[in-house]
Amino acid sequence: MSAGTPPLPIPPKPQVKALNCPQCGAAIVLRSMGHAETVVCESCHSILDAKDPNLQILQKFQVVTGEVPPLIPLGTRGKLRGTDYEVIGFQRRSITVEGIRYDWHEYVLFNPYKPTHYLTEYNGHWNDISVCKELPVVQFASVNYLGEVYKHFQTSDANTNYVLGEFPWQVRVGEHATVTDYVKPPRVLSSEKSVNEVTWSLGEYMYGADIWKSFNLPGHPPEAVGVYENQPSPVNENVKGIWSAFLAFALLLLVLMAGFDFAAHKRIVFDSSYRLNSGEPRGEASFVTDPFTLEDRTSNVEVKTSASVNNSWIYLNYALINQDTGQAWDFGREVSYYHGYDSDGSWTEGSRTDNVVIPSVPSGHYYLRIEPEVDPKHPPIAYSVQVKCDVPVFGFFGIAFLALLLPAIAITWRSINFERMRWAESDHPPIRIGNSED
């Protein structure tokens, strides 16, 4: 190059002065900077002049930088997504929505070889931000970026209120830009627009604990308050998937039920009818039935009682007794049926039949002992007793069905609630509670 080529700039070496005691020359220990009116030398106890220019620099600096100390101190190094970064800059920015100012913080993450990243923090919610190389395509109220659709969340005017350290460009207090956020949790796509520039950046939600770990910070990160625009739902994001799984399991249950029903013998081993005339029984009324046989394997036994009750009841004390071993299963069943008519119309209560299932009855010879109890002033009652073995029981299926359904409903509800909280902070708040599922 010819003479007069502009030289490449060389960074200046910092000018440094030591702060020593003017009396004894010992190094000064400073405490409660910015508040202390005077500083005392710990060696000779002489009082330093607060007008000392070096001390003034420190105090002034302390006053300014003490305003909002960055949660991650400048100069801190850490590793984020496999890349080493040093925190070199910090700024506080704010937006004003409906008269309320919202502040957030941004940190510049520097690596001499890799593109600069930024961390943002608002109320304990963090985002790892990088600048987009590809331009997102703005559609109506959404943008398409690399094949994914981001929904418009908020457009606001952001101001820089405070800046510390280094930025890739010279950020100045008072700068403002129109910031528009589009979300697809856990990501957020933001455009920052000023007169001569539009910058798109992509943010990925991060938890404070992960930042603390990445940068090896002492203590605990501030607790996240509320729901942030691109915070991933703690509820399983895929509510549709849960319902698909629920349907699949419900179908499986139905198939299983059909299978059990098909496999069950449902064999009637005993069936007999009895009649109680009015005024009967008198005194001890128990009787035993003819014996019947339960074959094959241990299975359940269903006892079905039918009675011609009409605004009356009958109570039957049963004992299922094994003729061979004497083992007995005692149980009582009531059959009652009432009906009538009142101001609300006709009503009924109870049923003329009753079923009970006794589980795990071994095979063998059995008989029933039956003791009926009735209202002494009852009309004649006919009743029949039927015993079936190996009947399918579907109660467990009902429990299983509920066990599947309830979590699905709970998760859906929580998810809807979470999304409602998210969008309540946006330019598109949900209209009212319980309105839509979106």
Add this chain to the structure above:
Amino acid sequence: MTQPVSNCPNCGAKIVFKWSGSVQTVCPYCKSILVRTDVDLKKVGQVADLPPDSSPIQLNTEGIYRNKAFVVIGRILYEYDQGGWNEWHITMNDGASAWLSDAQNEYAISFASNTTALPAATHIQVGQQFSWNNQRYTLTVITPAHYRGVEGELPFQYWDKTDVTFADLRSETGKFATLDYSDDQPALYLGEFVEFDDLKLRNLRAFEGW
């Protein structure tokens, strides 16, 4: 490397300030409290510092782009009112001349285009769309800048310009274009953003501590 380094005025030991704007540190050897006197306190909290020229690329850095080897032979450092960026002049092994730009370690490679009928500097604005070589570009930034410094070999010698206008454009596919208004006739450079790792760069500048 963004941390200012100096020597302790008491014992001469190397001292490092925690970050560019910090004014105080303690000498690790003699424990003196050291105060920087060259920091403009009026700017603290008000204006960010710029990192010192920090491009990892330097003259003779070699790399590979689209299966062609290239070598860095020249450099222009541009400056605008709030920062700067580097345009590294590279030659490909087929003799082609291209530019590797480095703005905050965001890299793009572009080639001069012979497209004519380019918009005048006074007729451009952010958001405008242009179509060159069947590729649509959107204008994203207009920067008035000037040459801050040059190094090595350049395909032209107009380094003494006052402020000239640059307009950067991007596409939805990661393509990149620059309209350069340094000359009477605007010039167009077309290219794309590239990943640092994909360039397989060698002979990079070393940074202490990284």
